[in-house]
Amino acid sequence: MKGRSVLVVEDDLAAARYAAAALRENFDDLRTVGGGTEALIAMESRVSDVVLLDLGLPDMDGLELLTMLKRRWPEVPVILVTAAEDVSTVFESVRCGATNYLVKPVAPAMLSAAVQKALATSSVPRSCSDSGIPEIVGASRRVVEVRHLAVLAARSDANVLITGDTGTGKELVARAIHRLSSLSRGPFIAHNCSLTPPGLFESQFFGHRRGAFTGADRDHVGLLEEAHGGTLFLDELECLSAIHQAKLLRVLDDGEVRPIGSNEVRTVSVRFLAASNADPRDMVGAGRLREDLYYRLRSIEIHLPRLRERPGDIPLLARHFLGESGGSLTPQAMEVLCSYSWPGNVRELRNVVRRARSVSPDRPIAPRDLGLRAESAVTSARFAGFVTTPENVGHTLEDAEVRAIETALREHGGNRSRAARALGIDRSTLRRKVRRLHHS
Numbered sequence: 001m002k003g004r005s006v007l008v009v010e011d012d013l014a015a016a017r018y019a020a021a022a023l024r025e026n027f028d029d030l031r032t033v034g035g036g037t038e039a040l041i042a043m044e045s046r047v048s049d050v051v052l053l054d055l056g057l058p059d060m061d062g063l064e065l066l067t068m069l070k071r072r073w074p075e076v077p078v079i080l081v082t083a084a085e086d087v088s089t090v091f092e093s094v095r096c097g098a099t100n101y102l103v104k105p106v107a108p109a110m111l112s113a114a115v116q117k118a119l120a121t122s123s124v125p126r127s128c129s130d131s132g133i134p135e136i137v138g139a140s141r142r143v144v145e146v147r148h149l150a151v152l153a154a155r156s157d158a159n160v161l162i163t164g165d166t167g168t169g170k171e172l173v174a175r176a177i178h179r180l181s182s183l184s185r186g187p188f189i190a191h192n193c194s195l196t197p198p199g200l201f202e203s204q205f206f207g208h209r210r211g212a213f214t215g216a217d218r219d220h221v222g223l224l225e226e227a228h229g230g231t232l233f234l235d236e237l238e239c240l241s242a243i244h245q246a247k248l249l250r251v252l253d254d255g256e257v258r259p260i261g262s263n264e265v266r267t268v269s270v271r272f273l274a275a276s277n278a279d280p281r282d283m284v285g286a287g288r289l290r291e292d293l294y295y296r297l298r299s300i301e302i303h304l305p306r307l308r309e310r311p312g313d314i315p316l317l318a319r320h321f322l323g324e325s326g327g328s329l330t331p332q333a334m335e336v337l338c339s340y341s342w343p344g345n346v347r348e349l350r351n352v353v354r355r356a357r358s359v360s361p362d363r364p365i366a367p368r369d370l371g372l373r374a375e376s377a378v379t380s381a382r383f384a385g386f387v388t389t390p391e392n393v394g395h396t397l398e399d400a401e402v403r404a405i406e407t408a409l410r411e412h413g414g415n416r417s418r419a420a421r422a423l424g425i426d427r428s429t430l431r432r433k434v435r436r437l438h439h440s
Contacts (some may be wrong), residue, residue: 004119005029007048009039009065010081011058015104019052019081022108023115040068040139041319047073047134050118052111055089063089063096068139070097072147077118081106133176136169137184137320138313142305146173153300154180155170159252161297162275164304169347170275171233173302178231183271186230191223194239201244202260212261218276223255228268237274237297238288245290252296272297307342307349314338317346321353328364405433 006027010016016032023030031041031048036057042048051069053064064078069078077099082089092102099118105176133147153160154177162170172192178188196204207222223232240248251257252272258265274297276283283289307314314337318329329337333356342348356369408419420430 004050005031005046005048005053006050006115007039007042007051008032009034009036009056009057010052011035011056012054015054018108019111022106022111023052026112026116034058036062036065036068037315039065040072041316041323043069043073043076044134044137044316044320045323047076048117049076051076051078052115053080055079055080055093055397063092066096066098071144072139078349079114079118108389133180135172135176137317138310139316140305140310140313142310143313146302146304149300149302150177151180153177153302156300157182157271158299159272159274159297160302161280162273162293162299162302162304163280164275164277165306165345166277167347168304168306169346170304171235173304174231174233174273174275177273178233178271181231181271182268183230187227188233189223189227189233190233190235192235197243198238198241198244201240201247205244206257207259209259209261212259216261220259221260222257224251224268224270225259225266227270229270231271231273233273233275235275236277237293238276238278238280242287242290245293249290249293249296252293307345310400311338314342314349317349321350322357322365327357327361329367330364333365333367333370336370336372340372405430409434 004027006023006029008016008019008023008030008033011034013034016034020030020032029048031042033042036059039051039053043051053062053066053069057065062082066080067430068079069076074097075102078097079100079102080093080098081102081104083104100114102114106114113368116343120175133150136143136147136150138144150173160174160177162169162173175188178184191204202208203216203220205222205224206218207225208216210216210219211392237245251268251270255267255269256265276289280289280294280298284291307317315334318337322328337349337352344351351370352370353365355371356365360366360369405419409416412418416430416434
C-alpha cells in the first residue's frame with residue numbers, strides 16, 4: 001500500500017530493522033522510534049496510518065502507551081508485538097483497543113499481512129492529522145480532554161469560554177477551534193480587552209464614520225464588522241466595564257451594530273470565543289463580569305491546566321519547540337526543565353527553549369543554557385524522575401514534593417537527618433516541610 005505510513009515503536013535496534021525490512025516492500029513511509037515518549041512526539045508531528053508497538057519499552061509500559069495512542073488517535077489501528085504470549089495480556093490489549101496481537105518471532109510475510117489487514121479494515125481518514133489538533137501538544141489526561149472539547153466546539157456554532165492562567169495557550173486553542181470549524185474560511189479576529197481604553201470601546205468594536213468626532217478623519221470598521229462571517233476572540237473579557245459588557249451582550253442577542261456617526265444599522269454574523277485568566281464564577285461574584293454575559297458565552301467551557309499540573313508533558317513540549325529549529329537537550333537539561341515550576345506556563349517553556357537554542361546552536365542544550373533559577377532540591381533529581389513517568393501524568397509539583405519526602409523518610413527508616421541529606425536540604429528545612437504537610 002504505497003503512500004500509507006507505518007510507525008514502528010521498538011527499542012531493540014535489530015528487531016526494529018527486522019520489522020522495517022519486512023514492511024519496506026509494501027510501505028514506502030516507515031518511521032522507527034525507540035520509546036513511548038518518542039512515539040507520542042512522532043505522532044504529534046505527523047500521524048501515521050498504523051502503529052506497530054512492542055510491549056517492552058524502556059520508558060513506559062506498552063499497554064499504557066497503547067491507551068494514550070487510542071485516546072489521542074482513536075481511528076489509528078495499533079498492532080501489538082511481544083516476545084511472550086500471555087492470555088491476560090492479550091485480553092488487556094484488546095480491551096485497550098489493540099487491533100491485533102503478534103508473538104515474536106513473526107515471519108515477515110505475516111507481519112506485512114497483519115499491517116495491510118489493519119489498514120484495510122480501519123476507518124482512518126486519509127489525512128488523520130487534518131481532523132486533529134497537533135498544535136495542542138501533550139499526552140496527559142487533561143490535555144486530551146482539552147483537545148476533545150476543542151473538536152466538539154469546532155463542530156458546533158456555540159460560543160465558547162476558555163479559561164486558564166496566562167501562558168497556558170488560550171488563543172492557541174481558540175485558533176484551533178476556528179481552523180476546524182465551518183467558519184474557517186472567514187476571518188479570525190483576536191482582541192485583548194485589557195487594551196481597550198474606556199473612551200474608545202464604541203469605536204473599536206462598532207466602528208465610526210468620518211467626522212463622527214474630532215480626529216475621525218476616515219471611516220473605521222469595528223471589530224464586530226471585521227469578524228463578520230468568522231470568529232471574534234476576546235481575551236481578558238473581564239477588563240471591559242459593565243456598561244460595555246451590556247452593549248456586547250446586546251450584539252450577542254440581536255447581531256446588530258451601528259457605527260458612531262451613522263444612522264445605518266448593520267447585521268453581523270459572528271461567533272464569539274472569549275477567554276479569561278481568572279475563574280469566571282469568582283468574577284461574577286465580584287461584579288467584574290455580568291452573569292448574563294457569562295452564561296451567553298459559556299455554551300462550551302474549556303479550562304486549560306497550568307503546566308505544573310501536567311509535568312509529564314514537559315518533555316513532549318520541549319522537543320516540540322526544539323523541532324521548530326532542530327537541536328536536542330542533554331538528559332541533565334531535560335531534568336532541569338522537568339523540575340522547574342513554570343510560573344509562566346507553556347509560553348515560558350517555549351521562550352526558554354528557544355533562547356537556549358539560540359545560545360547553543362551547534363551542540364545539545366545543557367543546563368547552563370536554560371538560564372533557570374535553581375529550584376528546591378526536593379523537586380530536583382527525584383522529582384524529575386517522578387514527573388516523567390506515565391502513571392504520574394496530571395499530578396502537581398506539590399504532589400511530587402510530598403512523594404519525594406515520603407519516599408526519602410521511608411528509605412531511611414524515618415531518620416530525618418539522613419532523609420534530608422538524601423534530598424539535598426538541611427534538617428530544619430525538612431522539619432518545616434513535614435510540619436506544613438501534616439497541617440495541610
